[in-house]
Amino acid sequence: MSRGGLLRSTAVFSAMTFLSRIAGLARDLLQASLFGTGAAVSAFVVAYRIPNYLRRIFAEGSFSSAFVPVLSELHQRGDREALQDFLDHIAGALLATVAVITGLGMLFAPWIARLFLLFAGKDSEQVALTADMLRITFPYLAFISMTALAGAILNSVRRFGLPAFTPVLHNLAVIAAMLGLARYFEVPEYALAWGVFLAGLAQWALLWPALGRLGLRPRLKVNFRHEGVRRVFGLMLPTIFSSSVSQLNLLVGTMFASMLVSNAQAWLYYSDRLVEFPLGLFGVAIGTVILPHLSRRHAATDAAGYSHALDWGLRLVALVSIPAALGLALMAEPLCATLFQYGEFTADDTRMVAIAVVAMSVGVPAFMLSKVLLPAFYARQDTRTPMRAAVITVFANILLTAALVLALRAAGVVAPHGGIALATALAGVLNAALLWRYLIRQGAYRAEKGWLRLFGQILLGSLLMVAAVAYARLQLGDWAGLGAWYLRLGWLLLVVGAGALAYGLGLLIAGVRPRHLREA
Template identity: 45%
Template sequence: MTQQQDPASADQKPANNKGPGLLRSSSIVSLMTLLSRVLGLIRDVVVAQYFGARADAFFVAFKIPNFFRRLFAEGAFSVAFVPVLSEYRRMRPLEEVQLLIARTSGVLGLALLAVTLLALLFADYLPWIFAPGFRSDPEKFALTADLLRITFPYLFFISLTAFASSVLNAYGRFAVPAFTPVLLNLCMIFATLVMTEWFVEPLFALAWGVCLAGLVQLVFQLPFVARLGLLVRPQYQPKDEGVKRIGRLMVPALFGVSVSQINLLLDTLLASFLESGSVSWLYYSDRLSNLPLGVFAIAIGVVILPALSGKHAADEKDSFSRTLDWAVRMVFLIALPASLALILLAMPLMSTIFFHGEVTAYDVGKMTLSLQAYGSGLLAFMMIKVLAPGYYARQDTKTPVKIGVQAMVVNMVLNLILVFPFAHAGLALATSLSAYFNAYMLYRGLRQQGVYLPQAGWWSFAFKLLLANGALLGLMWWLMGPAQAWLDWSPSWRAGWMALIVVSGVLLYFALLIAAGLRLRHLRGEVF
């Protein structure tokens, strides 16, 4: 029992609490997330080969519980729970931390069970809300509802998984939560390759794969929580002081942290009225644009939230600001070249990854347009992930929710303006433009509150980025050649040439940054 308590007990001391640097912690999360995203890309390729653009019904049935998962579990709940848990960890004894976890998990678990049962009862009606355009195809509409009955229990399991991940992240154990999504991808690949033969309608295999993945991910994380001495029996105590604080922080954060997810859901809703296949085109392009977002920005956001929460609890304002500044610089370092690559190489990327099996050249062309639209907003998407923790770490969830509502209004207006001339690509572009509005408002708020003060050296840093990204753009343009030629090449030739472009681009980009004076020590964040 003593060994179990050591990690938590040691964390009660706020002074001289040395830990891994932010760059090292972010790198660990990025590496694990990269593994997950690569497998996720393989998963999408496998699904695309089997189903092409015919999987609209499954993608909607998967998006609905996934939306609630990101909204409640990884979104509003985590940003409300982690700061409170971080404060308990630093300021209170282990027994009170265990009580907070027990009572929070009890209330959360019961709420999730109630939502899941309600969704199963009303599964026939949910597609009317999330994909009303499917009403013109009664068979697709009914199939979506049937698939939803299988996929929705995923919300229960994956939300409890996210709860366990929040506990591990608050204690600096980032690798396990970052690795966990690998299991989802493995389950879905298995379902596609093996389980599709078990069903008359093969899409049911994907639905059962999702449900199984939720349970597997939860079971995987529990032993690591137990090693911290924090695997406790749930208690239903909604009047507990800590639980009530989490609830108060969570309610406004429902919108503030998940605006991008709400915007994407609005895209799906409107896309259901468009040409058949529009939902799939948006899904595949969104998944590809999310690769750099998940590997880097989300990893940085995950790492800095508990770090910022601890600095706020210790009233270390200067250190708080420096940590935010480090995160913003890291985003610019990664987002700018990634955005240029997604825009310029959209056709080569889509043809290399998805132009197989049931995916046609027409599908690739449509996915290219939406990928370019999403890619143009990558910097804003990534910036939101690192600026929002600046509010949540200070337990301020009201300001982001105000900004979030404004951004949603902007997105809806732009959707209605851009969907007519640009169809599904207009929906993606509207999401990107509203993300820039969201990011700017978050940044302006932090500056006005005096929370974030950019550190010295930004002009020099910007010049180095401009030089490196300009050269990268020229290299990619030179190596890419005619975009249409990528559809004529063999899969192996496309893959080999894309590898050459990626490797050459990465080497040139960082070589120029080093030549301009950027060093590893400039990228190291503060310790926890």
């Protein structure tokens, strides 16, 4: 696939992801207004994050990163019978594995809840609520793992649109559960957990039949000694840390947040949701599209094509991630006030979430870079090197989180949860730096000419963007005081649009043209 083809595929993926993110913002807005940031919402956050972390291992994270290169290699050989046999056995092995883990998760839910709420009181209501919700959310892991398998197969044959659309169903299912089920529970927040369960089921029901239409639907066969299964699981094990390092860092933050006020879990959740918007829209899109391409280049022993494609991905990330980080930091409070500050979500909640967003925005460029750097290793079936980076990063995050939270609490700072967000961001920077350094040392990537010029172009565009956004913020003043939600939203879109226009104008003045996005 040419870099023009990569750009088109990334655009398709980003467009579908944009729909998902809009639906996700609608879901978060409804959740914030109905339930606020109380103990039950924080319990749901923990109950959702645990199977969601495992999803990163058995779905689009570790499993997909190990599965796609092996699948691409079989595609390259052109042996349809061997390909189908591989799909049959890997699907059976994956389902058997996640079914066992799901059962154990439901059985040991009280102990898991206590582990991740380590610093909460022994009789904490939040621990009991989390355990109950875990029993509801854990089956999501089985559904979403099979969905991710189907999505990876579709992506390998360049069908990016439908897999990218499935998260829309996730958000719609949770919205439907909030609106339709909350009234029937004594604790209405249980509807959120059931929404996650239904979301997994809906996504699987959409993608699995699509494989049948392509003649690629697996017939489940369980044999862990099958050569392809052993190979994928062998590649997968070292990636458990590396492909889910950001989720691991969030879980570390979840544990430390349990020593703070009960709302801290929810504040960090909403801040993470805002940061995930640009990551999902651009970082995940580029990484997902580039992995099959890099795998094919490696399988064809095309080292130059591999390096060219990686350089393209890194340049595109640089163009997008730097203004995204600046924009999030500048617009953190307006974003929170516009999207969340209704009903049960208070002005104080807005301030607390905005603090975490500003702290987390420091790591946005690094988070996006990691989404492209990791596939560069996985395409070469090198899973051990990123694992080393991940282990270092997680330990650094634990130390940073402990140091910052304890120091901020001792100093009497009103928002010590901001230290958790900042530690996560700094750990992300460390992870990206290590991955980049390892690629350079291995000789797998050589930066092409023009990077200094590119940074100068981004700098000019960013300065114009910051000036435009800062001027608009000064003129508008208190965002929550703008009145009705549609006024806030209108002004938000206007200011964000002005910032994007100023950034684009800066790039044009500096010499960036659309064709440069298609060329290394």
